Amino acid sequence: xxxxxxQRLAESALVLLIMSFVVYGLIGLMPGDPIDIMISANPxxxxxxxxxxxxxxxxxxxxxxxxxxxxxxxLQGDFGYSRLHTRPVLEIxxxxxxxxxxxxxISLLLAFALALPAGIIAAMRPRGVADAAINLFAFAGIxxxxxxxxxxxxxxxxxxxxxxxxxxxxATGAGAWxxxxxxxxxxxxxxxATVAGVxxxxxxxxxxxxxxxxxxxxxxxxxxERQVMLxxxxxxxxxxxxTIMALNFGALFSGALITETMFGYLGMGKTIYDAILGxxxxxxxxxxxxxxxxxxxxNLAADLCYxxxxxxxxxx
Amino acid sequence: MSEARxxxxxxxxxxAEGPPRSVGAILWRRFLEHRLAVGSLIALVALxxxxxxxxxxxxxxxxxxxxxxxxxxxxxxxxxxxLGTDELGRDLLLRLLYGGQVSLFVGIVAAFCxxxxxxxxxxxxxxxxxxxxxxxxRLTDGVIALPLLPLLIVLVAVDLTKLGVxxxxxxxxxxxxxxxxxxxxxxxxxxxxRLVRGATLTMKAREFxxxxxxxxxxxxxxxxxxxxxxxxSPIIVATTLSVGNVILLESVLSFLGLGIQPPMxxxxxxxxxxxxxxxxxxxxxxxxxxxxxxxxIAFNFLGDGLQDALDPRAVK
Numbered sequence: 065x066x067x068x069x070x071q072r073l074a075e076s077a078l079v080l081l082i083m084s085f086v087v088y089g090l091i092g093l094m095p096g097d098p099i100d101i102m103i104s105a106n107p108x109x110x111x112x113x114x115x116x117x118x119x120x121x122x123x124x125x126x127x128x129x130x131x132x133x134x135x136x137x138x139l140q141g142d143f144g145y146s147r148l149h150t151r152p153v154l155e156i157x158x159x160x161x162x163x164x165x166x167x168x169x170i171s172l173l174l175a176f177a178l179a180l181p182a183g184i185i186a187a188m189r190p191r192g193v194a195d196a197a198i199n200l201f202a203f204a205g206i207x208x209x210x211x212x213x214x215x216x217x218x219x220x221x222x223x224x225x226x227x228x229x230x231x232x233x234x235a236t237g238a239g240a241w242x243x244x245x246x247x248x249x250x251x252x253x254x255x256x257a258t259v260a261g262v263x264x265x266x267x268x269x270x271x272x273x274x275x276x277x278x279x280x281x282x283x284x285x286x287x288x289e290r291q292v293m294l295x296x297x298x299x300x301x302x303x304x305x306x307t308i309m310a311l312n313f314g315a316l317f318s319g320a321l322i323t324e325t326m327f328g329y330l331g332m333g334k335t336i337y338d339a340i341l342g343x344x345x346x347x348x349x350x351x352x353x354x355x356x357x358x359x360x361x362x363n364l365a366a367d368l369c370y371x372x373x374x375x376x377x378x379x380x
Numbered sequence: 381m382s383e384a385r386x387x388x389x390x391x392x393x394x395x396a397e398g399p400p401r402s403v404g405a406i407l408w409r410r411f412l413e414h415r416l417a418v419g420s421l422i423a424l425v426a427l428x429x430x431x432x433x434x435x436x437x438x439x440x441x442x443x444x445x446x447x448x449x450x451x452x453x454x455x456x457x458x459x460x461x462x463l464g465t466d467e468l469g470r471d472l473l474l475r476l477l478y479g480g481q482v483s484l485f486v487g488i489v490a491a492f493c494x495x496x497x498x499x500x501x502x503x504x505x506x507x508x509x510x511x512x513x514x515x516x517x518r519l520t521d522g523v524i525a526l527p528l529l530p531l532l533i534v535l536v537a538v539d540l541t542k543l544g545v546x547x548x549x550x551x552x553x554x555x556x557x558x559x560x561x562x563x564x565x566x567x568x569x570x571x572x573x574r575l576v577r578g579a580t581l582t583m584k585a586r587e588f589x590x591x592x593x594x595x596x597x598x599x600x601x602x603x604x605x606x607x608x609x610x611x612x613s614p615i616i617v618a619t620t621l622s623v624g625n626v627i628l629l630e631s632v633l634s635f636l637g638l639g640i641q642p643p644m645x646x647x648x649x650x651x652x653x654x655x656x657x658x659x660x661x662x663x664x665x666x667x668x669x670x671x672x673x674x675x676x677i678a679f680n681f682l683g684d685g686l687q688d689a690l691d692p693r694a695v696k
Contacts, residue, residue: 087534093539095542209631209673321530352534
């Protein structure tokens, strides 16, 4: 077990290393470089100054050498400064990672809490009225553009009803309600965007489990439907659901990026988006790597969940 | 999955009463039973025809879809402008129709290209197995696990001239269209690859494939002539379902200002300024999103219906 975790962590580190090189290279291919931006911001700088600055910062070196320099510094914990915020990138990213974890965590929990009963009800009477309604909702949920959903929620709850703020973050030192208030619409958007897919997986997975022999046995020995469902079906049905959710963690992060951008919520997704648009290369690079790391760790956590859900699985 | 489909079909053909029907006729009847899918197909064909008729509508209304008219901004519907005008005084109906051309084109072409890549990877991995299989499937899992949207934002921002793409292409007004199709195809092949690999593994063990091997057919012939036709239905279903996802992805990127570039209209980039327009012109924030929603849900219903027709044993 421990050996398995270590092996997976080593694999994750390798993926992260590859990603860092690919993203470093891609960022080098983006229009302009930091010196161009300095020059355009300061009319006193001549092209000759630009060339000198490039040599000073090592930007005239080949990309491989620059990457190795960056990697060497990064391994010692120096990830560089953000151009937009003029502070070390980790100082910017860490609180925002926290915000994103709050947004994604609440949405994911809510999505599961809603999808489990909905999926089970739908699976118990396939093609019944409840199934049709739940199915229709699930189709609508996977088909609605999340950013448009956000616009509609803003129109309804912020503009027409005026109940909730249209976006932004609570002022520092604001009370608990202000914190909650600013989370409701982003969480609602991300939850609706996520729950629909989960419902479909839960429904399919519960229906599959209901057909198994052990369910027939459980019923034959006189267990009530409730016990069959909770004790026998659900646990087995959860295994594929957890797999899919872990695989979709990257998609959840993409959803969070859209939600954060729409509501001006200061999380990782919005930070990465703003950094790329604002030519803040260091921030974008480290932000992307941090997002990838989060995804990889979530995948690992899901794998470890299996052993708890399904004692038949052991990792050697 | 495909095995079950084969037996299901054979059973249906054998059990059919009256004159024997062709496989195509059976599938078509089964598809027609799925009312939502039939309705969606009709709606999509209508939408495609309307979009293609955009130049005719332009001529009939005597308008120019790209003409900016600063004297008639955000007009309500009138005889001259059936749905009113946008924030630059352009006719909303015509923009929606041209946007439809772009969204449907990107959705269908990118999903098709992604399916080609996925089919090739899935066939190679499933047929040859071994190290190649391991490597390709690791790659697939890796791409699935990544937070795609932030990565796509980096990829979209890459300066094509630095990649050595000919200038004639980079300055073409359609470049944003080609780029989005290319990038979505580049990341969208994973589902098809996994499905095709799975189906290929089952087919490889079947007698007719062994027979072909015994007769001395080479690898390419076995893969393309013997295996591919038998794994085509999961490809069709997955591709149809992915058209909806591609349209969503395109609309998100265009909305963020990174996909289809103005003045070319796409439903996503028509919503870019919508948040500021909610008060004075809610129609501008509602119609493009509604069209994305309807198109995507129609493709999802269509894919679902095709799955029922082609793969009746799948868990429903």
